Amino acid sequence: MLKRCVLALAVIAVSAGSALAQPRIEKAPIPRTNASEPKQMFDSYCAVCHGKEAKGNGPAATALAKVPADLTRISARNGGKFPDVRVRRYIEGLDEVAAHGSRDMPMWGRLFNDLDRDTAQIRIAALAEYLKGLQQP
Numbered sequence: 001m002l003k004r005c006v007l008a009l010a011v012i013a014v015s016a017g018s019a020l021a022q023p024r025i026e027k028a029p030i031p032r033t034n035a036s037e038p039k040q041m042f043d044s045y046c047a048v049c050h051g052k053e054a055k056g057n058g059p060a061a062t063a064l065a066k067v068p069a070d071l072t073r074i075s076a077r078n079g080g081k082f083p084d085v086r087v088r089r090y091i092e093g094l095d096e097v098a099a100h101g102s103r104d105m106p107m108w109g110r111l112f113n114d115l116d117r118d119t120a121q122i123r124i125a126a127l128a129e130y131l132k133g134l135q136q137p
């Protein structure tokens, strides 16, 4: 039996017609992407908050309680070393839920699992590797 699951992600909806309209966060099904295409995944899932350049200034940023992190300076904030394991766990989202119960950033581990159980960990690892390649001094 095929089980149909609706996947939800916070996405942006800017009211048409006014440049001054406040962005609104809405839930929408997450698009299917190729697990071996990290840029496609980043643009589809992360850029709405973190921005296409990963600088933390995506269109949804102003609607969040917390400013999305500048993902090009993770190493810079960690004494020049990219914390692979911590980044992967952060994207997956399990640590934070246990610690604080909620956060602005979606828990991608669960969403990717719903999308395709076999590639969830591959997606997380590929995204962490992609971010590693974006690091600036």
Ligand code: HEC
Binding pocket: 010, 041, 042, 045, 046, 047, 048, 049, 050, 060, 064, 066, 067, 068, 069, 071, 074, 077, 087, 090, 091, 103, 104, 105, 106, 108, 127
């Ligand atoms: C709904 C908005 C939103 C989306 C979508 C989102 N993030 Fe985030 N992200 C945030 C916010 C807000 C923070 C900062 C949270 C905090 O400081 O508690 C953050 C923080 C992070 C961090 C931690 C950075 C650090 O220096 O510790 C990483 C890594 C990250 N995001 C990666 C991603 C990836 C990869 C995706 C896409 C799969 C993604 N994010 C999608 C909002 C988002």
